[in-house]
Amino acid sequence: MIAMIRYLSELLDQRGRRHLYAMLAAQAGQGVLQGLGFLLVAPLVATLTTAPVDWGRFWLWAGAIVAAVSAHHALLAWSTSRGYVVGTDVLTGFHERLGNHLATLPIGWFRGDRTGPIGRMLGKGTMDVANVPAHLLRHVVVGITAPTTMIIGSFLLDWRIGLAFAAGAVLCASALRLLMVIVRRNDDDYEHDIGLSASRIVEYARRQPTLRAYGVLDRPELGTLEESLVRQQGSQARLTIRGAWGLIAFFGALQLVVTAVIALTVLFTLQGTMTVAVMIGLMIVTLRMLDPISQLGELAGTVQVNADAIGRVRALLEVPPLPEPAVPAEPAGTGIELRGVRFGYDDVDGGGPVVLDGIDATIPAGSFTAVVGPSGAGKSTLLKLIGRFFDVTEGSIRIGGRDVRELGSAGVSRLTAQVFQDVYLFEGTIADNLRMAAPDATGADLDRVARVARLDEVVERLPNGWDTRVGEAGSTLSGGEKQRVSIARALLKDAPVVLLDEATAALDPANEAAVAGAIAELARERTVIVVAHRLSTVVAADRILVLDQGRITEHGDHDTLLAAGGTYARFWAERVRARGWQLR
The missing domain is CATH 3.40.50.300 (P-loop containing nucleotide triphosphate hydrolases)
Known part of the structure; x- marks a missing residue:
């Protein structure tokens, strides 16, 4: 994700980068406040289960929860609106940089087989890149910072559960990494095949007179368009099926961690080594942690696809242009x-x-x-x-x-x-x-x-x-x-x-x-x-x-x-x- 953010910043001017970093800071704060709000439930419950009830402390913790939730929603509203601004900035910067760069490439670089991929990059690829700050980054940042805050807080409530959460985080991160590797490898093939299909479709439309003159429209052995579409269908199916297996592995790991943490929490409570208040707080933390992590897993494939789109943009921008002289020479004739x-x-x-x-x-x-x-x-x-x-x-x-x-x-x-x-x-x-x-x-x-x-x-x-x-x-x-x-x-x-x-x-x-x-x-x-x-x-x-x-x-x-x-x-x-x- 850090590389993706760095690539995005390269598409922005100084003002756009300030907006991007401010948005990321707000999203990180949003995740921390979300995690903090759930952690504060434990001392609130502890206050209610301690006789006599200290209503002053109760209202203190309740006020802290209300403040955390209010600040969370304020940052949510601001970062969401800022995300659309940054997305627009990225879109503008992308078109400007890509247009300027394409104008510097050797004319001979623009072969016929590159028209489809470039057209797709300027169309869907453009929206994929702009979609990252506008929609995806918030879920990714909150999906990381909120659980991290809860895991750190769980060490303060019970170090044993904190260790269980930490071990579970490693397991889930490994499963998530596996999912993204699967998506990246298969998405590269899919993008290549869909770009080839786009070129073949354009060719098929433009070459209708020749195809009809020689009667090859219904001859599959000459159907390069059909072959490219079948190949695209196959690569899309592989991306979907293999990605689904990766998603199953991730959610299996997540459910295993949740089940283990809940079992340990109940066990420690029954043994008398954990208070009921801490158990309730950890139960709430565990169950609420599912939402941002599950959303992160569901979006992992989309995040990887968009990261690949940004990578393709970067690869195109790194194609070396023709070197140009600082001061062009003047010819002495036309020989x-x-x-x-x-x-x-x-x-x-x-x-x-x-x-x-x-x-x-x-x-x-x-x-x-x-x-x-x-x-x-x-x-x-x-x-x-x-x-x-x-x-x-x-x-x-x-x-x-x-x-x-x-x-x-x-x-x-x-x-x-x-x-x-x-x-x-x-x-x-x-x-x-x-x-x-x-x-x-x-x-x-x-x-x-x-x-x-x-x-x-x-x-x-x-x-x-x-x-x-x-x-x-x-x-x-x-x-x-x-x-x-x-x-x-x-x-x-x-x-x-x-x-x-x-x-x-x-x-x-x-x-x-x-x-x-x-x-x-x-x-x-x-x-x-x-x-x-x-x-x-x-x-x-x-x-x-x-x-x-x-x-x-x-x-x-x-x-x-x-x-x-x-x-x-x-x-x-x-x-x-x-x-x-x-x-x-």
Whole structure:
């Protein structure tokens, strides 16, 4: 619990931490007063069973009980209201810190398989974290401080019963620890499986056209969604069943302790070594101690689940961001140099082998460079490194003579515009999606880039023109239309370096020439690097880099590489044959 409170405090500012610690102090005081109120029953009963009755002492003890109960309820009211304030503070701090931290992580960290867990963390995980100070901490703190106060007080009433309580506390604490370990181990599996299911559900919804086209909706052997849901159901069942057994063990230990204490109390009274007043007081203490401890046991699983949620938040906040320079450097031009570049995804998150190994290349400012090679050669990764999606493992990448790490992420972003094969459009209008690149762009600016990217004919065809909503992820547009929106957005940004990954791959042949023309226009004024498969794009390049197995095996212009008869020549021959292929 101490670790959980420490994690919570890290999500709060100085004012929020003061509120948290004040709330905890009030809750601890509440527990002490609750235990004290029950302990004071013993001297009250002793006063009544002693002849003659000392009514002065009776009213003294009665007044003390009333004062303890009143103070307890006052602290209960204050700490409960303060808990909601702290919960709101935690929620605000969580969103702010997580949002700021996510913005500093490498762009390449945001893989598709992380969308589900992050979405769940921002949804249910957020409420789990805020729920801790708002609802759970009071029960946990009171469940510890009230019984502790009663156990300490029982030593004053009868040291033998105090020892029995102490031994019972060790037994119950061990059972509670076992319960929380069971919940933690199984909750990790459950959270992993439910995050995977969330990703599969989103995938299933978005891939309906493909699933229906190939008739795989009712084929269980292809049902990754069904498999993930079955796995989630299994992990949830294990969490519930094993947690129930842990709860049974805890309550069994608690009942054993209560039974033993009551038996000892009766035995000592019958032996004449304990007064009736002390017996009644200890009976009350024993029975009233059940409530906070039972509630603590019932909430132990929930507490552990919420502690795990806080731990996942902390783990995400500990993902190292890209290092940023204190004072970003300024580039002297837009030429690009790669020197001894080595990179592997295993160096980022243990996810794979080395992708690029010993890349050396110089791309002059204002040139048009095409990158070609077989699938898996590292072409897309090369563009992502230039755009600083990741930092290189070894070597350096320089833009304008400056290492991209010296320029900083914001500096690289200002210098580059990127068009990748997986185009994502946000919910909103076409104009909204273009203005992400230039929020102050005028209607004339939009029309200009639309003409270059051949987006103008798409806008004219749509019912509401620029104000047409594109749907989630651009679902109302075709792949070619989304590609043109992406190219227009890059044009609007007007960055000196443009990175295009298979920019014409999603376009039909009728539009390929138009987009190729737009790329050619970019090349006259900017440094352009294209991962290309289309023949027209490759031929237009000033320089071609051939990547194979993470290395540059050839470089030069089209005619030079064709005459060399190497990998590029084979690539060209295959593309020519594919272009000439037709149904007869």
